[in-house]
Amino acid sequence: xxxxxxxxxxxxxxxxxxxxxxxxxxxxxxxxxxxxxxxxxxxxxxxxxxxxxxxxxxxxxxxxxxxxxxxxxxxxxxxxxxxxxxxxxxxxxxxxxxxxxxxxxxxxxxxxxxxxxxxxxxxxxxxxxxxxxxxxxxxxxxxxxxxxxxxxxxxxxxxxxxxxxxxxxxxxxxxxxxxxxxxxxxxxxxxxxxxxxxxxx
Amino acid sequence: xxxxxxxxxxxxxxxxxxxxxxxxxxxxxxxxxxxxxxxxxxxxxxxxxxxxxxxxxxxxxxxxxxxxxxxxxxxxxxxxxxxxxxxxxxxxxxxxxxxxxxxxxxxxxxxxxxxxxxxxxxxxxxxxxxxxxxxxxxxxxxxxxxxxxxxxxxxxxxxxxxxxx
Numbered sequence: 001x002x003x004x005x006x007x008x009x010x011x012x013x014x015x016x017x018x019x020x021x022x023x024x025x026x027x028x029x030x031x032x033x034x035x036x037x038x039x040x041x042x043x044x045x046x047x048x049x050x051x052x053x054x055x056x057x058x059x060x061x062x063x064x065x066x067x068x069x070x071x072x073x074x075x076x077x078x079x080x081x082x083x084x085x086x087x088x089x090x091x092x093x094x095x096x097x098x099x100x101x102x103x104x105x106x107x108x109x110x111x112x113x114x115x116x117x118x119x120x121x122x123x124x125x126x127x128x129x130x131x132x133x134x135x136x137x138x139x140x141x142x143x144x145x146x147x148x149x150x151x152x153x154x155x156x157x158x159x160x161x162x163x164x165x166x167x168x169x170x171x172x173x174x175x176x177x178x179x180x181x182x183x184x185x186x187x188x189x190x191x192x193x194x195x196x197x198x199x200x201x
Numbered sequence: 202x203x204x205x206x207x208x209x210x211x212x213x214x215x216x217x218x219x220x221x222x223x224x225x226x227x228x229x230x231x232x233x234x235x236x237x238x239x240x241x242x243x244x245x246x247x248x249x250x251x252x253x254x255x256x257x258x259x260x261x262x263x264x265x266x267x268x269x270x271x272x273x274x275x276x277x278x279x280x281x282x283x284x285x286x287x288x289x290x291x292x293x294x295x296x297x298x299x300x301x302x303x304x305x306x307x308x309x310x311x312x313x314x315x316x317x318x319x320x321x322x323x324x325x326x327x328x329x330x331x332x333x334x335x336x337x338x339x340x341x342x343x344x345x346x347x348x349x350x351x352x353x354x355x356x357x358x359x360x361x362x363x364x365x366x
Binding site for chain 2: 001002003010011013014042045046061064073080081087088
């Protein structure tokens, strides 16, 4: 009661690594909404009680008023916790579009499992907006998030990637554990998904 | 307003403070020692800070200092601020103290916070350059959330990692 569930929801969110998502805690989310309903119900019964006693509800400051006030404040507090939870998750989802890739299917499955269907929808819409903007501006904005020192980098393949990948200047087959010398812009999406690693010696 | 969605701000405000009720409140179960479903006038209850703040604005309660800022902590900070385990007392020691400062009658809270911070900050900077891995990790467990998040302490963490290589 009194904002406790909202707090637990946010503690659950904060207990993850910064910038990393945990699976959407729908159980706690629903319990918080239930707590809001309880607060609302009790608030309404206290207001009704004041109305039955023929008191001027907005101006009368009796014990029922303060009880109703506490329920109202708890409701607002839970609302704030719910909003902050969704907002901070949305921020991480937007960040994924920039860092990892604009296609939902490009995201590693561990990340996809943690998103709800609404968040996936949000990701798709955000990607569409970004793509349309990048198309109009004519520049790919989500490459080179860190200014590169060299246009070409050495990479090692970590995971099995489909054969016959078409890169901007050649077509290659990526065998596992093989090393290649690629353009940074081509390699970046694979590195972001953990399928390649950059060799920095 | 910009802190509405800020997780740390929300978590800080969940810390409990002891309050004294000046008005009765019906239909609420925040007082565990009350027999009826209300908080009586004159009762002392521990409630979360967000609630205490709003109620004090409406003059329904008055806020007292919580235990993490009591005489025992003050004496320990006076003795050796750098090694006091502030995290176990309150993980958001400074933020919480700053929010409480304008609302309580105690005028020495601000001095306590700034003294503690200055001494601990200086100690952390020294540790970055000199500490061995083991003592550094034990030291990090005393730090509050604000201290572990601010850059010199992060640098301290990074230095600890370098020392392990």
